Amino acid sequence: MSKIMTVDILSSIKGAQPSEAVNKLFDVIKNAQPTNNNSFNNNRNHCLSINDLREDEVIESSTTEKQIIIENFPKEKKGYLVVSKIIEE
């Protein structure tokens, strides 16, 4: 797996190129001097308590919700939902 992933592949956007406007923002970060530059000493991680989770139980979606999810599916054929062809590389 030595293949280099370019931004167009990473983004799944044809012909995508880094933009000058955005690179200017990144240059500021490269040149910045944070007072706390040790990211492993990060004490403000947005951690969440795992003691406060909802019950691990299946909650059935409503019929309306299921119906809308099916309605949103882009393509249907003879009652089946159609996905794109997958070809292994």
Add this chain to the structure above:
Amino acid sequence: MESQIHKIHQQLVNKDITCVALVSEKLNALKANTHNTVNSTLDDLALNLAAKVDSKITNGETIGLLEGIPFGIKDVYMLQGTTTTASSDLLKNYKSAYTATAIQKLLDAGAIPVVKENCDSFGHGSSSENTIFGAVKNAINPELVGGGSSGGSAVNVAKDYTVFSIGGDTGGSVRQPAGYNHVYGLKPTYGRISRYGLMAYASSTDCVGPIAKSVEDIRIILNVMSGKDVKDQTTYASAEINADSISDTSEIKSVGYFKNFIESDAIDPKIKADFLSTIEKIKAKGIEVKELDFFQSDILVSTYYTLAMAETASNLSRLDGSNYGNRIEDKNLKESYAVTRSENFSEETKRRIVGGNQVLSQGFSDEIYLKSLALRDAISENFEEDFKDVDIILSPVTPSTPPEIGNSLKDPHAMYLSDAYTVGFSLGQLPTLTVPQGTETGLQITAAKTNDELVLKFANFLKDTI
């Protein structure tokens, strides 16, 4: 006490107006409006709900304060059975399967949604021009932008097309359009209101934010929407804010402002002068005012956009046309994904996704992404230190007045820099309110994390002071 909600509630209770007439009037005004604020109106839903409110009143039943009050929803919130487009081609026919927690709470309180409002596509913009529904025009001068990304919401409130609207604020998207259209707009403390059902832009700063014409209305809506939600693990339980407690402003002793924001070359001279004159009026009331040091604007903007782009690249990766959205078929799955995304995302959205994938990719992440996280920590630490010294931080909302329609998208970098005064408070996850006073684009009032009450208190103080 000024409040549009209380006023309309009284009119409904006194039978001065019927709810159906009120809702019809708003729907008609929304449809006839030329400011491009509407993505879709919710006629059937709204009129059915209004008829129910009328029959309750006719039967002599008591109605709640929000019952029958028409409101708008930025088109990035799920409301079951309505289209939620994010102002994008990709989701232009997407129907919400469920309802966002914040919106459900308003529905439970009896408020009536009348419109899904125009905004920058996926929240990507500061002018509400990045939309398939046409640029939102400013409420005061239609040659100018409505601000963004919640531009349609702010204009609707300013023009009285809705009594209040629910916007979304990731880096200033409620506060800036509120400032541009002379209304109130609150970004609450991150986590005070559940984000469940708000289409994710940058999850670590996304906030649900009310826009209204008075502090009291902001308080009412905030109370209804706040609270812990099992569907959003970042939410926290908060106490209700009472009307009485925010009218007593005696506890505010000191106010700070960032010297470098005001001394910057980029600030409009009139905004600067007006801001400093506000500071003098506050001093004259016996409040101590301190000048504070803060990070340079370019650091704030770059830190915010680096993290926001990384998060949006990740959040929007699910939009590939396979389960929903405007799928464009091609020779195989990968090509279908790529063509669907290339054709359906706007240039600005693509720019942000590509930027996000750049910073998250190997070789870049240490140098840019992790460094931005460290900078964000330093910014938060700076705020924590500041709030040991002052109760409130006051700031202009924007360095300049609203640009003319057509200019912002030509120079994305200039558009990013125009967010200089709003993004810092987003990174700090602090409660910040735009008030339509003090400068042409208003003022931002910020307090320490979870102290949203103090923000509203100071807004009441300013109303009487300037």
